[in-house]
Amino acid sequence: MVPQFDIEALRTMIVGTDLGSFARAALHLGRSQSAVSMQLKRLEEQAGHALFHRRGRGLAPTEAGDTLLTYARRIVAMHDEAAMALGASVAPPTIRLGLPQDFFEDVMPSALATFSQKRPNVHVAVRAGRNYALEDEVKSGRLDLALAFAGMDRPRNGELLATMPMLWFSKDEDSEPLRDVSGTLPLVLFDHPCLFRQAALRSLDEADIRWRLSLTTPSLPGVWAALRFGLGVTVRTAHGVPPGIRRLDNCLPALPPLELRMLKQDHLPEAAQDLAHILKATIENPGVAGQLPTR
Template identity: 60%
Template sequence: MSANFDMDALRAMVVGVELGSFARAATQLGRSQSAISMQLKKLEEQARRPLFRRDGRGLVPTEAGEALLSYARQIIALNDEAAAAVGNSAGAATVRLGLPQDFFEDVMPEVLGLFSQQRPNSHLEVRAGRNYALEEEVQAGRLDVALAFFKAGSSTAGTHVATLPLVWLAAETMRRPGAAELPLVLFDHPCLFRQTALQTLDRQRLRWRLALTTPSLPGLWAALGAGHGVSVRSRHRLPDTVRDVGVEHDLPDLPPIEVRLLASGARTPAAGALLDIATDVVRRLIAEPAAAAG
């Protein structure tokens, strides 16, 4: 006889894994830690195999646990969407969108506005993500839709949106440091833009130094605007405080970068609506301007 997994237990499993702590899951769900432990034990009894193993002071999913976790996210999303459809706003469907900070000022608000109009009872969770993690998050079911940068020609994942040129950027007042090391303002490692900049300079045997590193795109723009160094990005929504200095500073040409739209294979109706909206928005705000720019 097939197991009928308990919905509350599945929710406890998902929340605990996503928070990285079942103690925090208990607090968020308004239950005691012992109640959460009982629910996890119940899931293992229903699955008839271990779903977790101890790792240090915490629990991590086994291979069977990872498989159940993927289904649990889909089951909970469908349950919450069904609850919302019959007027239970407390069970509003949750969909998750991931994208780089580069698209927070145009793509994100446009998607948010259109999605809230079409799905007013749904909960949209937006995550700023690093490119190296976004594809993995979609594949694992932790994100429903994501927009990500890829090295040109390196992936066939998702749908190709645009190929964007990369440029060397600095403040208007920034001057080439001559024979001195090129001061760089970059994201923390790992970062595709950082990797591209360093590999390009190393191939040309040009000297460089890290002048500033940050996980924040606004922080990067502020440092560049203050004349703290040079960075590499696309031309998408550049602030007025920076400009392309590649030719003026005699810096080497950079390879282009791809933007791709990723989506989870198992989608709820709300996630499908999010994908349709995101596809239209990225076409209008990224693909068409990139094609017009040649």
């Protein structure tokens, strides 16, 4: 009998091969790993051949698997094209992107506007996150790519895009005192863990400056709002600083620089590779990215 290949199983085969892991494919497609395993088993039954063999912790295509994969790409592409031509609803491919909140106002919209012109039928799911969480989510396959800050004093992964100094900021009023009535420096910071928070507290302790946490929050807009109301000082880069905030020079301890790095999966689909290139070009464009100091 002629095999009747399951379209969604073929789609899973493509995604799993492109991502280099069927566990990642399960996350990407919103399915359980057992469901993905059943799809692959069904494909092998339909093909009458073993399609994958064990390689380390993952699966690699056999010769028959490579042959079917070539046809699978064509079959799925034509299937989706036919469905769209008939007005059927086809779930668009999804790229999962992680970013620090610092880049939501300029880098993200500029890059996605360019990307949507090149790939109009691709859905981008954007997630704001902490640096440690973004790196973990790329490693685990929950994100395809991410921009993340990295400290200079620890192992760093991904591609270096820019080196950015950390700076002190406060309310934009020269007459506003930095310390409260007890002589303690009030701080407005992200809650733990945070590279900026760690650098601020370390530098103040080394300089023997008394400090207290005035406000902690996971929201960058919340940090800026607290500064505008005079609740304390904070540490960020110079990128994306809103009106009403001033940079503090020479009145508090110097801080180390951070690196901005791009983290991505080892096996990115072509659309995700396009987005990575566009993000990099946006970061390196001073007209859009606010003159980030590049490598």
